[in-house]
């Protein structure tokens with residue numbers, strides 16, 4: 001097979017790729033799309049496709065009355081978009097466990113769509129959790145002929161190894177680091193070992209902050225370097241499939257798709273409205289092409305691209321909202337959130353040639369950084385107590401080749417609470 005990407009800013013030379021195609025999907029919360037029009041669903045898919053994403057994993061909760069209508073619209077939209085695949089991801093936690101018969105009926109209803117993803121010639125199906133229902137899967141596979149890659153992360157690799165004969169592969173939800181360390185591939189390696197040769201779907205997420213007391217959720221995980229660091233790990237680790245968590249889970253602040261106000265869960269508006277993440281997608285063609293070709297030498301940057309992210313409120317500008325760093329409910333030590341969500345701007349500069357990168361907060365001093373190699377360069381710039389609009393530039397040969405501005409860092413926080421979600425901008 002020949003891969004040829006000819007896009008706005010990366011050019012990938014012809015390469016022969018391995019027999020099994022690699023895929024990148026994004027986790028799509030159907031419940032948050034209940035009010036989207038067919039055109040909006042289609043637009044989400046077109047945006048994902050432009051970012052080199054192969055399709056969506058459609059998260060469906062069994063008690064949600066809108067599920068079937070959205071699924072029908074989504075499959076129809078994907079058929080119109082073309083070369084964009086979907087598969088079902090049964091959520092066993094949000095609305096409780098799915099009855100076996102409904103799982104079988106739902107898979108069979110959509111598996112004939114031309115937009116359904118087939119893996120090893122079987123319709124791929126996944127889950128969010130469902131560890132109380134591991135014994136349903138022999139029956140589900142028999143009743144549908146599906147390729148089952150559940151996320152049973154809470155089982156842990158050892159217990160999963162005992163039930164892996166029930167399924168065809170595994171998807172891990174373990175995408176975030178505990179404490180200050182970068183997320184390592186240790187757990188991915190454990191899961192690969194536990195699958196014993198069956199395909200592994202690796203999670204990649206850019207961020208995590210949730211404060212939804214009605215669901216007893218109020219914590220954050222370190223996200224500063226996740227989007228760049230984790231994709232570098234994907235490049236080296238070369239998993240069978242990647243799943244981005246998520247496209248539109250606004251309540252947990254890890255969306256990379258557009259914000260539709262109707263999809264924001266109650267209570268999350270404060271930290272989601274005004275916090276676009278779309279520019280994170282601008283890094284995806286580069287990272288996905290790197291992963292799929294397994295050779296960065298084949299990728300040439302054809303447009304200087306500068307993506308930056310930061311929190312809008314310095315850590316002392318309001319209450320911390322009683323948010324903990326780490327998730328104590330999962331047995332992790334509670335940390336001061338300020339230690340995991342630092343007052344810093346993070347910058348990813350994709351440059352054609354070595355360049356100077358400039359960053360400024362308000363009317364403060366200009367920070368000069370050196371992007372020493374063509375391709376990806378990452379930086380961090382502490383707030384240093386400054387507030388105001390942010391400005392960025394890439395300079396080369398005494399010429400400005402890229403310019404960008406970002407929203408003001410401000411001590412005025414909505415409802416008096418520090419917003420621990422990121423804003424993302426780009427040129």
Ligand SMILES: *[C@@H]1O[C@H](CO)[C@@H](O)[C@H](O)[C@H]1NC(C)=O
Pocket residue numbers: 081082083
């Ligand atoms: C899908 O991709 C194939 C191969 O790249 C191409 O020939 C075909 O035209 C595409 N179809 C659509 C609907 O974009």
Ligand SMILES: *[C@@H]1O[C@H](CO)[C@@H](O)[C@H](O)[C@H]1NC(C)=O
Pocket residue numbers: 186187189190193
């Ligand atoms: C995975 O298995 C290999 C081979 O048995 C072993 O060397 C390695 O330590 C295991 N990795 C993890 C993280 O368990």
Ligand SMILES: *[C@@H]1O[C@H](CO)[C@@H](O)[C@H](O)[C@H]1NC(C)=O
Pocket residue numbers: 180181182225228229
């Ligand atoms: C995490 O990795 C990034 C590079 O991806 C590095 O700059 C940073 O220092 C690392 N953080 C820690 C705590 O090791």
Ligand SMILES: *[C@@H]1O[C@H](CO)[C@@H](O)[C@H](O)[C@H]1NC(C)=O
Pocket residue numbers: 314315316338339341342343344385
């Ligand atoms: C939190 O804010 C204080 C006051 O501006 C600052 O000195 C400190 O560096 C910040 N902490 C972190 C971890 O960024």
Ligand SMILES: *[C@@H]1O[C@H](CO)[C@@H](O)[C@H](O)[C@H]1NC(C)=O
Pocket residue numbers: 388389408
């Ligand atoms: C910051 O940017 C906004 C939007 O572009 C603009 O309205 C505002 O005047 C700027 N503030 C300062 C202090 O430059």
